[in-house]
Amino acid sequence: MDVRKRLILQFIFQLVFVGAVLIGLMVAMIYYLADQMTEMEMRREFAKAGLPKLVESMEWKDGNIQFDEKLLDEVKRSGGWLQTLDEEGGVITSYFTPGDVPDRYNPGELVDYWRGKKPFPYSLYIWIQVKGGTTYTLLYGVKPEGGQLVQSLSEQAVLSDGKILIPDDLEQKLKAKQGWVQVLDEQGDELASLYKPSEALTHYTLKDLIFGSFSTLSDSYQLWTKHEERTGLTWLVGLPVFAEEGTARPPFLFGSEGQLLLAGFIVLLIVVLLLFGVLSIWYGHRFGTPILHMIRWLQRLGKGAYEEPQDRKGLPRSRKPSGKLKRRYRLYTDVLQVLAGLTETLKRNDEIRTKLEKSREEWIAGVSHDLKTPLSSIKGYAHMLESDQYDWSVAEVREFAGVIKDKADYMDGLIADLSMTYRLKNGAMPLKMELTEMNEFIRGTVASFHNDPGFMQANIYFRGAGKPIYYSVDVHWFRRILDNLLANALIHNPAGTEIEVSLDAGAKNGFMLTVRDNGEGLDEEGLLNLFERYYRGTNTEGAGSGTGLGLAIAKHLVHEHGGTIEAESKSGHGVTIRMRFG
Template sequence: MNIKRQLTLRFVLHSVTAGLVVLLIAACTIWWVMERMNDVRLQNNFYSVGLERLVESSQFGEDGVIFDPELLEQVRKNNGWLQSLNEEGEVEKSYNTPSDVPKQYAPGELIAYWQGQKEFPYGLYLWIQEKNGVLYTLLYGVPKNLEPLLKTLMKSSPSYSEGRLQLPEGLADRMYAKKGYVQLIDSSGAELASFNRPSSVPDHYNVQELALRSEYGDRYGYDISSAYDEDTSLTWVIGLPLNANIYSAQEFFISAETRIIWTGAAIMLIATLIIFALLSLLNAHRFGGPMLHMLAWLDSLGKSSFKEPADRKGQPRSRMKSGKWRRRYRVFGDVMLSIDKLSDSLQREQETRRQTEILREEWISGITHDLKTPLSSIKGYAHLLAEAEYEWSPLEVRKFSAIMLEKSAHIDTLISDLAISYRIRNGITPPLTEEIELNGWLANALDQAAANPAYGEGRIIYQAAPKEIRVHLYTPWLERIVNNLTANALLHNSPDTKLTVTLTGDMGKGMMIHFSDNGQGMDQRTVSNLFERYYRGGNTSASTDGSGLGLAVSKGLTEAMGGRIVVKSGLGKGTSIWLIWS
């Protein structure tokens, strides 16, 4: 799998995982909001919600019906009480029931209490439901808070002035303690005066507004009760908060349901942000770290530092002690291997360049010496010939002139090799070629080479091809190659070394010229650098005459004519060089 697919798969997997986690958070948040909403409904409207849930969650045990303990605890929190009645009106189960509540009810008595026809200190709620063939009758009671306060208020006949009600001291303290309020409104619904009215309670009512607030107090956060005075056409309104957490009159009123929704939304938003922050940190660690590491490595390559950046222990950051990739670097394995190969290549290139510079300096030093030596001879003999004090014989003049010509030819060879080596480096093509019969041409070229007195007699052996071979080659270049290879074999080996030149090939199928000597041979380092422009083998004690470019020139000219050159040698095994055209 390539790096593109791996990265795509990783990012898609992370995104899908993050999406699933967000969905899970949303589901948990919705569940939490619904549970809190049910708690609020249980707290504010236990008579309409809790009683049904009590019946649905009930079970039968050895001692009779068993109710959910959490719902019973909510009854206590609401300061209420609960009774379970049988068909005869007897109390079978009770919870948190005060002593002034009856333990048995006659049918008419229960209805009179429930409908308010008979005085009872508690507000009653009746729930009748059948479950599994059993008829449940639950009686839920809560203390009457508003009616006693309203009766006390009406009896005290409080005064008012400038929109403020003056309540008796005891009643005022009770209203402050309960965070309740009192309003006096006229026949049109406008407020004449009020006591401790919160800002969320209106100062003007129409018929629908007062009816809705009286019937559905849980929607507004206050349980209210009102009394109409027929003599004055005024209406007294008294209200108490449905729970102890209701805000005071100076605070902005927010319902419990709204707070739950906003809290759930905030929790989901914060959790989502945390998830994406963690995902970002994970991606930064899993992907950003390796990328920064690779950039640092590339930067070090630009500064000629080829080793992979290491940690404090000197261990490469991308690998474990065993040499395996660390987990977060595995996806970038191909890239890391490419950088590693690039590092090795640059390191080898730098080493090659360093060796080349050393060879170049050595070659420049040698070529300078090689140029100065014949120039010194030429200059010395020229001074001798120009000296007026001596009269040289014609024989001596010819001798001096011959030496000067020989040294001049050596300088010319050096300059020619230098020029052609740079032409080869820049790319040259042979001039117009001519067709030659290679057997005869090569025999003649070797005869001319053998005439060099520096080689000695009988050291070149030529083995011609059995058939005539006609080729199109540029003969001056081929002659230069033959002379260079011959000189390399005969001048850099002992005087008894023999050079065998063998020609093989067929018309139209290619041909090969094999130069083989039985000299001292070369080590592998010399063989690998034999055709370098600035390299001279140092494994022999042979003459150092020459430019040091002969073999490099031979290789370049052979390749320029469409051939190739191959060398094989070993210390004490001689040297073989093949010129191959196929």
């Protein structure tokens, strides 16, 4: 899988993961807020919010109807009691039931209690539920203490000079309930109060009184009101929501659902911001660190340091001590492999360039020596001919002229070879191809080589292919290939070295030409640099020592004819050069 696909899959996976985390956070927050709002509602009025949950938790266990223990605790905290009735009105189970509550109800009697047609000492709430094919009636009762207290106060208390005067027994009862009382005028303004908490209002609107009568004005208190038609005054009693009898329930951190929702939204926003902050740092470490590492790597390559940046331990930053890629770098495996390959290539090219520079300098020194040696001879003979001290005979002058001509021809050939290598390298020497039968052409080239006065005693043998081979070549330059190879084998080997030239048919119309000698051979360095222009494996002294360009020219000419050339050798075992065409 390439880098592009891995990056796409990685980012898709990360986005899906982040989305799943955010959805999970939102679901958890919604669940928490719903639970808190339900609990707030149960505190205000358990019959409205708690009874449905209580019914849902009802189940048969060990032959009895049981409810959730936490919800039963809420029944107790609300000061209420609970009964479960069968279809005939008999009590099956009961919890926290006072002694004045019946243990059986006639159907009509229960309806009268519920509708208020018959006196009942408790506020009654009824829930009917079918479970397992049986209809169950759930009764929840709570003593309306606030309602009774405000009724008694409106009847027995007296408003005098801005003060509320109440009988001692009512005052003790009010204190025991940790309650307070206010008297309001027709506009809802406070006229007097007793034991009023600091958070209580001094002016009430219609909304405050309506909602205060059925829910909490704040989270800690519940309100009851009684209006006197005769005086137009409104008596208001506030009682705390009790946790246990005589003990106030700890208040919620938030006073209303709106505050709870706002706090939940703020908490969710903070968590999301923290999550994105952590993910940003993680993304930067996960994706940024490898990219910065690769940038530093490229910068080092630009400065000529052909190695991967290392850590304090001297190890490549992208790899473990075992050599495997570190986890955060695996996403960029292809890029790192390309960089490693580029580093090795540049390092190898730099080494080759250094060697070529050294070889070039050595070759230039050799060529300079080759030019200087015949030039010195030419200058020496020229001075001798120019001198007035001697009278040279015609034979001597001709001898001097012959030497000068040979040296000039050698220098001309050296310059021509040098020019030819650059022309071949730059493709500035087009070939004139013609279809040629290669057996006869190579046999003739070897025979003409024997006719060279410098190589008449050479031991060169030719073995043909046994069948005609026709191939398009430039006869002049292809002869130059073979001449250079044969001359190199003879010049750089001792006298008596045998050379075999063999021609073998190849696939289709191709062929393979092999030049093999049994001379001294080459070492590893000599074989590696055999076809280099700037490499000179022997010194340049002696007649016919060559220019050091023969094999480089032969290699270029082979390539120009669409062929390949390779050599193999071992020191002391001769050299074999194979050329494949077609």
